[in-house]
Amino acid sequence: MRQAPDALMLFAAGLGTRMGALSASRPKPLVEVAGRPLLDHALMQADAAGIGRIVINLHYLPEQIRAHLADRSDLLFSDETETVLETGGGLKNALPVLGPGPVFTLNTDAVWTGANPLGELRAAWDPASMDALLLLVPKDSAIGHVGAGDFDLSRHGRLTRGRAFVYTGAQILNPAGLAAIEETAFSLNVLWDRMLAEGRLFGIVHQGHWCDVGRPESIALAETLIREGGNV
Numbered sequence: 001m002r003q004a005p006d007a008l009m010l011f012a013a014g015l016g017t018r019m020g021a022l023s024a025s026r027p028k029p030l031v032e033v034a035g036r037p038l039l040d041h042a043l044m045q046a047d048a049a050g051i052g053r054i055v056i057n058l059h060y061l062p063e064q065i066r067a068h069l070a071d072r073s074d075l076l077f078s079d080e081t082e083t084v085l086e087t088g089g090g091l092k093n094a095l096p097v098l099g100p101g102p103v104f105t106l107n108t109d110a111v112w113t114g115a116n117p118l119g120e121l122r123a124a125w126d127p128a129s130m131d132a133l134l135l136l137v138p139k140d141s142a143i144g145h146v147g148a149g150d151f152d153l154s155r156h157g158r159l160t161r162g163r164a165f166v167y168t169g170a171q172i173l174n175p176a177g178l179a180a181i182e183e184t185a186f187s188l189n190v191l192w193d194r195m196l197a198e199g200r201l202f203g204i205v206h207q208g209h210w211c212d213v214g215r216p217e218s219i220a221l222a223e224t225l226i227r228e229g230g231n232v
Contacts, residue, residue: 003101003102003127004122004125005101005102005103005104005122005125005172006051006052006053007051007052007053007054007055007098007099007101007103007104008046008051008053008054008055008103008104008105008106008118009055009056009057009078009090009091009094009098009103009104009105009106010039010042010043010046010054010055010056010057010105010106010108011057011087011090011105011106011107011108011169012027012029012039012056012057012058012065012108013057013058013059013060013080013084013085013090014028014059014060014084014109015028015059015060015084016028016031016060018214018215019031019214019215019216020216022216023060025061026061026064027060027061027062027064027065028060028108028109029042029065029108029109030064030065030068031213031219033111033213033219033222033223033226034111034222034223034226034227037068038108038109038110038111038213039056039065039068039069039108041108041110041111041112042106042107042108042110043072045106045112045116045117045118046104046106046118048116048119049116049118049119049122051104051118053076053098053099054074054075054076055075055076055077055078055094055097055098056069056075056076056077056078057077057078057079057080057085057090057093057094058077058078058079058080058081059080059081059083059084059085062077062079062081076097077097078090078093078094078097080093083184083185084185085184085185086185086186086187086188087105087187087188088178088181088183088186088187088188088189088190088191089183089184089185089186091103091105091173091175091178091188092175092178092181095175095178098175101174102125102127102172102173102174102175103172103173103175104118104121104170104171104172105169105170105171105173105188106118106169106170107168107169107170109169109212109213109214110168110169110210110211110212110213111210111211111213111222111225111226112206112208112209112210112211113208113209113210113225113226113228113229114206114207114208114209114229115206115207115208117135117168117170117206118170120135120204120206120207121133121135121170121171121172121204122172124157124204125172126202127174129200129202130172130174130200130201130202131173131174131176131177131195131198131200131201132171132172132173132174132191132192132195132200132201132202133171133172133173133202133203133204134151134159134167134168134170134171134201134202134203134204135167135168135170135171135203135204135205135206136150136151136153136165136166136167136168136203136204136205136206137165137166137168137205137206137209137210138164138165138166138205139163139164139165139166141209141210142166142210142212143209143210143211143212143218143221143222143225144211144212144213144214144215144217144218144221144222145166145212146212146214146215148163149162149163149164149165149166150162150163150165150166150167151164151165151167151203152164152165153165153203153205157202157203157204158199158201158202159196159201159202159203160196161196165203165205166212168206168210170206173188173191177191177194177195178191208229209225209229211225
């Protein structure tokens with residue numbers, strides 16, 4: 001079983017309803033920011049981190065994503081075309097493709113500057129004490145994010161539910177606990193809450209900037225971040 005993760009789940013199956021007309025005829029991961037689809041921004045982070053196995057889940061307009069990635073024979077897909085499985089159900093469905101052991105997961109609706117998010121997680125991962133390690137940004141620094149924060153962070157890195165930090169969509173997670181969840185479609189919050197109760201949910205703060213590109217108005221914010229940050 002892997003202890004140092006070398007497999008990544010890219011979440012690309014969402015309907016993208018918050019994008020409005022921009023996702024009416026294309027999946028949100030193909031919405032462009034600075035001339036490049038969001039999915040490509042995520043893949044740049046994965047490639048730079050040297051991830052050995054990359055799995056992308058598909059639901060909405062999956063043929064467009066497959067066509068866009070036709071020249072990437074190294075990528076694998078997890079089919080969710082019949083039903084939306086949410087993040088937890090989607091990850092559970094993809095486990096046969098991802099293989100055993102801890103995995104990275106990364107949302108495809110963000111852009112980053114600064115340190116490679118997957119590299120940061122890899123460097124801090126401690127499977128002896130952690131079942132999941134989430135990458136966070138302070139609520140006041142969460143560009144494009146709408147709503148409250150997600151977690152508070154102790155000085156030892158252990159998480160509790162709170163408002164000070166926002167989850168960026170990047171993590172390392174031990175998926176073993178998914179087997180005990182009977183539902184087919186469910187959020188990863190279900191698994192996180194079990195880890196919280198056992199004191200095994202941890203977080204670190206991203207050394208750089210992050211923009212949540214979940215809404216049309218966030219595209220301009222993300223493009224400004226890229227111009228000024230220069231590392232995405």
